[in-house]
Amino acid sequence: MIGCVGNDFIARSRKSSAVTSESILAFIAAVLSAALAVAAVLRNRRSGAAWWFGFGMLGLAVDSVLTGICLSLIGLEQLAFWQEWALILKAFLIAIWLGFAVTYSRGDAGESFRSWRILIAIACLLPVAALVGFRGDLIQVLVRPNSTGLWISFSSPGKIVNVAILVGTVLVLMNLERTFRSAVGTMQWRIKFLVLGLAVIFGARIYTRSQALVFSGHYNSLTEVEAIGLLVGCVLLGVGYFRSGFREIDVYPSRAVLHTSITVLLVGGYLFVIGVLAQIVARYGGATTFQLQAFLVLVAITLLAVFLLSEKIRQRAKRFVSRHFSRPQYDFRSVWTQFTQSTSSAIDDPTLCAASAKLISETFNVLSVSVWLFDEEKNKLRLEASTSWARNAVSDDTIEFPAIDPGFAKMRKAFDLEKVKEDWGRTLREITKTQFSEGGNRVGVPLLAGDRYLGLIILADRVNGVPYTVEELELLECIGDQVASSLLNLRLAKEIMLGKELEAFQTISAFFVHDLKNAASTLKLTLQNLPVHFDDPDFRQDTLRSIGATTNRINQIIERLGTLGGKLELRPSAVDLKVLVEQAIENLNGMPGIEFAKEFESLPKFMADSEQLRSVVTNLLLNAREAIGERGRIEVKIGAQDGWAALSVSDDGCGMTPSFLRDSLFRPFKTTKKKGLGIGMFQSKMIIEAHHGSIRVKSDLGKGTTFQVLLPLTSGKS
Structure with missing residues (x-):
């Protein structure tokens, strides 16, 4: 849409377009941006973040070309057309750069992208919706009185697109900052100029979009700021490319970084600085020196970002405060x-x-900073962590070396690695090469826990190469001792955990051994009675049935062993407790010399695991038989008790002492039997409690024992 004021200006604006110095600047920035896009993709073709970067830089190149066209002397209709397409492109680029920001140098790039995918999709759809629904109505070109510049005014949909661009740009910078602040040491150094270059590019866009929102529009010449920003940003990106080739690192940013982001501080402080600088520049020429104004604005952003990101400047500021205010070098607390x-x-x-x-x-x-741990089995040091490179980026043959030199193991305090003349010192210097010639001497800190040697920490590439003071060396030794103690505690905890896992495995295995032992006892009783009653057809039939049932029981035990787990698994079905107990007694085949007394009441069926309950009943019967010896009486009762199914097994055997009942009966591997495993009652209690039931016992030493099992008749009872 075009607003016209003055026929003379319209006539001048309809002249053929001419390339100006400002548009040439934009075209140069476009060429540099496209070159960086191609270089990044060719250098890291397998990296998803590199492709995001490549598409983003190509998009910025196209946007800069549109800026150059708009800065040329073109007609009003053409300006409105190209400005609208430039606005749509800026909005679409947010989705691409947001995809790059959440995946670049992220060890969890896939998960990070999935958590942002909805917002990225919205960023893709917004410019499409604006183009389809409001094409031709997003921008209005006006000619203001007493002005030689064209005013780009935004309609309500255009303002919404500008807000989306501004918010999206801040999100991109916040994610880049999150990645940068999660990196440390040389890994942070490698990505600093890439982050700084993108911060300048998007900082310029924050300025132009905020101006467009504050004044509901802007002069056409304001887009020159974005061209200058892209040019300066490409220079910084070029430095980063020649510095590290845009290599990625693996970091796992914490969400807490977003809550302490300095990006919002930069945006707010930036607008304040812009206001002050604009007043200064206005005194020396106003709008006619807008190019100088744009340059000073970008210098302010760059200096502020450099101050916040530069380790050297921050260290010098810290030393200045320490020197002039006489405080301790470190706050130890x-x-x-x-x-x-x-x-x-x-x-x-x-x-x-x-x-x-x-x-x-x-x-x-x-x-x-690299941490090396001593492998006692191989008698070698291995690299465990480093701030210089990702652990998986180093081959095994470059991170291990023999540590058998007696002088190496005898180091007890922090030492200057450059002064070590032994072979192990030369080896350490070779595999921990410095990346800066002015990084100072390397220092080693041994990790000792008492007399046990656990490893070594090596510090290199100190900012400005500042020598370590006595206070710093003592603090390093203290940290080394604490790291060694923590490492030793972790290893001891791991050994305890392995012991507990082995104990748990032995306990669960003992359950199955106990069940097999009960099945073997049943077969043994059957074989003992077989020669005596072999001529009895009914006995032979009962014997075959008992052997078949025992065989099925063994197969079921083996099947459960295949699904061995830490938690008892129930397979509930409708169970008739009377039938189950009778089958268990029948499987024991009479037990010669033992008198059985049965008192069974009718009970409704209820849901339970029949095989697990059969294991409990068999265990109680075998325990009763072993308690009474060769002759005695076993009494089995079944009945209902206040909505519970009650099963009791009594014997007139030897009984148990009160102390054994209190402290050992239901504990694993505690038994009074000569050949017992001490598993039966522990397992039985687990099974009954898994059915939401309970097991009780009453015993008198020398008189006998009674076990009572209570099971809920309804599945909802507890």
Whole structure:
């Protein structure tokens, strides 16, 4: 849409387009952006983030071409047309750059992308909706009185698109900051210029979009800021490319970083600085020196970002405060609190070592911190964590070396690695090469827990190469001792856990051994009675049935062994307790010399695991038989008791002592039998409680024992 004021201006605006110095600047930025896109993709073809970056830089190149066209002397209709397409492209680029920001150098890139996929999809659909629904109505070109510039005014849909671009740009910068702040040491150094270059590019866009929202539009010349921003950003990106080739690192950012983001601070502080600079520039020429104004704006952004990201500047500021206010070099309480918080959740050696390396790097301003642990079996040191490179990016033959030199194992305090003349010192210097010539001497900190040697921490590439003070070396030794103690505790905890796992396996295995023992006892009784009653057809039939039932029981035990797990698994079905108990008694085949007394009341069927209950009944009957010896009486009762199915098994055997009943009866591997495993009652109690029932016992030493089992007659009873 075009608003016209003054025929002379319209006539001038309809002249053929001419390339200006401003448009040439935009075209140069477009060429650099496209070149960086191609270089990044060719360098890292297998990286998804590299393709996101490539498409994003190509999009910025096209956008810069549109900016160059708009900065040329073109007609009003053409300007409105190209400005509208530029706005749509800017909105669409947010989706691409958001995809890059949430996947670049992320160890969990897939998970990170999935958590942002809905927002990325919305960012893709918004420009499409604006193009389809409001094409031709997003932008209005006006000619203001007493002005030689064209004013780009935005309609309500255009303002919404501008808001989306501004919010999306802030989200992109917040995610890049999140990645940068999660990296430490040389890994942070490698990606610094890439993050800084993109911060300048998107910082310029935050400025132009905020101006468009504040004033409901902007002069056409304002887009030159974006061209300058892209040009400066490409220079910084080029430095990053020649520095590290856009290589990625693996970091796992914490969500807490977003809550302490400095991006919002940059955006707010940036607008404040812009206002001050605009007043300064206006005094020296106003709108006619807008190019100088844009340059000063970008310089302000760059200087602010460099100050916040530069380790050297931050270290010098810290030293200035320390020197002039005479405070201790380190707040030991703060350091110790940070160490405790960062290592308290570590559950293995790699996690603990990575957290320790990061803390040391941030505390002492050291870019390269590596933690080496001693492998006692191989008598070697192996790299466990490093701030210089990702652990999986180093081949095994470059991270291990023999550690058999007696002088190496005798190091008890922090030492200067450059001064070690032995072979092991030369080997360590070769595999921990410095990346900066001015990083100072490398320092080693042994990890000792008492007389046990656990490993070594090596510090290299200190910012500005500042020598370590006595206070710092003592603090490093203290941290090393704490790391060693934590490592030893983790290893002891692991050994205890393995012991518990073995104990649990032995306990569960003993359950099945006990069931097999009961089945074998049943077969043994049958074989003992077989010669005496072999001529009796009924006995032979009962014997075959008993052998078949016992065989099925053994097969079921084997089947359960195949699904062995830590939790008892029930297979409920309708159970007739009377039939189940009679079958268990019948399987024992009479037991010569034993008198059975049965008192069974009718009970309704209820839901339970019949095989597990049969195991309990068989165990109670065998225990009663062994308690009475060769001769005695066993009484079995079944009845209802207040809505519960009650089963009791009594014998007139030897009984048990009160102390055994109280302390040992239902505990595993506790038994009074000479050949017992001490598993039967423990397993029986587990089975009954899994059915939401209970088991009770009453015993008098020398008189006998009664076990009572209560099971719910309804599945909902507990």
